[in-house]
Amino acid sequence: MNEAGYSVAVVGATGAVGNEMIATLEARDFPVSELKLLASVNSVGKTYEFKGTEYIVEELTEDSFVGVDIALFSAGGSISEAFAPAAAASGAVVIDNTNAFRMDADVPLVVPEVNPGAIAEYKTRGIIANPNCSTIQMVVALKPIYDAVGIRRIVVSTYQAVSGSGKKAIDELEKQVYALFNQESELPINVYPHQIAFNCLPHIDVFLENGYSKEEMKMVRETKKIFADDSIGVTATAVRVPVFFSHSESINVETDEKISVEEVRELMERAPGVELVDDLEQNRYPLAIDGAGQDATLVGRIREDESIANGINLWVVADNIRKGAALNAVQIAELLIREYL
Numbered sequence: 001m002n003e004a005g006y007s008v009a010v011v012g013a014t015g016a017v018g019n020e021m022i023a024t025l026e027a028r029d030f031p032v033s034e035l036k037l038l039a040s041v042n043s044v045g046k047t048y049e050f051k052g053t054e055y056i057v058e059e060l061t062e063d064s065f066v067g068v069d070i071a072l073f074s075a076g077g078s079i080s081e082a083f084a085p086a087a088a089a090s091g092a093v094v095i096d097n098t099n100a101f102r103m104d105a106d107v108p109l110v111v112p113e114v115n116p117g118a119i120a121e122y123k124t125r126g127i128i129a130n131p132n133c134s135t136i137q138m139v140v141a142l143k144p145i146y147d148a149v150g151i152r153r154i155v156v157s158t159y160q161a162v163s164g165s166g167k168k169a170i171d172e173l174e175k176q177v178y179a180l181f182n183q184e185s186e187l188p189i190n191v192y193p194h195q196i197a198f199n200c201l202p203h204i205d206v207f208l209e210n211g212y213s214k215e216e217m218k219m220v221r222e223t224k225k226i227f228a229d230d231s232i233g234v235t236a237t238a239v240r241v242p243v244f245f246s247h248s249e250s251i252n253v254e255t256d257e258k259i260s261v262e263e264v265r266e267l268m269e270r271a272p273g274v275e276l277v278d279d280l281e282q283n284r285y286p287l288a289i290d291g292a293g294q295d296a297t298l299v300g301r302i303r304e305d306e307s308i309a310n311g312i313n314l315w316v317v318a319d320n321i322r323k324g325a326a327l328n329a330v331q332i333a334e335l336l337i338r339e340y341l
Contacts, residue, residue, distance in 0.1 A: 005033030009068045012075025013037035020326035021072050065090035070333050088126030095329045097130040109225050112331040113273040114143045133324025134158045135222040140297045141316045144267035150256030153233035159241045159248040164320050204238040246291035247320045255310045261302050268299050286317035
């Protein structure tokens with residue numbers, strides 16, 4: 001580990017995830033010797049405070065990464081495709097939060113609690129991919145079960161917060177709620193194809209030829225890659241709900257071997273990154289409002305699926321901006337400097 005610290009660049013610094021990356025670096029006392037905040041020309045000149053010092057946002061260019069050790073990207077897939085290779089060519093290790101490189105065979109897709117050893121594969125391209133937010137919280141919860149008894153099939157339905165679509169979606173939900181309560185005749189509908197306030201949209205990202213959305217297929221493919229197990233059957237339904245922060249997931253798992261509810265609870269109590277919230281007598285189970293602002297992945301409503309021989313149901317909640325994006329990226333960076341730089 002470099003005693004002097006590391007030069008870190010945050011690409012997309014002015015976005016919701018970029019802001020959270022800056023805050024997470026500070027909260028976890030990441031050893032930053034120099035911080036570069038990069039964004040489009042429209043954001044140049046904005047300032048952000050980090051450890052008591054104000055930093056000015058600079059324009060992102062191919063020359064922005066000279067002397068940078070670690071580059072955290074969260075500015076959209078097209079930006080990553082254009083600039084991440086340049087960052088890697090400059091000697092930076094890129095940790096990318098977009099879908100640009102996740103399924104590339106020579107780019108590791110990493111969740112530190114699940115497959116930390118995969119980070120070693122970064123040397124081929126100089127890029128490490130952050131999985132989709134909904135995939136991250138699911139595999140964090142399922143890793144202990146997978147290790148204990150194996151997993152044959154996963155059926156997941158997600159209930160995803162609007163913050164997954166960025167600040168414009170947060171603003172749109174707020175404006176729609178305000179308009180409805182004030183009985184206004186027209187609602188602002190720009191981010192989603194339909195009203196999101198007081199509604200649920202089974203539509204996240206574009207629809208593909210097989211009838212699934214791109215978001216749903218991300219969960220299918222990424223889960224197999226992270227577990228390095230193509231034999232797992234995965235099917236997903238992704239739904240956008242009128243919640244600002246934290247994704248919730250109903251997960252049904254068919255295991256290779258029988259496992260009891262009590263055994264699953266014990267696994268969750270010991271699992272890294274997991275907080276067990278499962279006391280039905282006290283009406284305690286994971287809630288989106290409790291997950292917001294938290295690092296942990298909350299797991300509860302654990303029960304046997306009585307329709308199959310080896311089945312378990314779980315309800316899983318995590319803050320999609322924190323563990324689903326910024327925190328996971330910074331955790332990767334922490335492992336990177338501890339083991340490889």
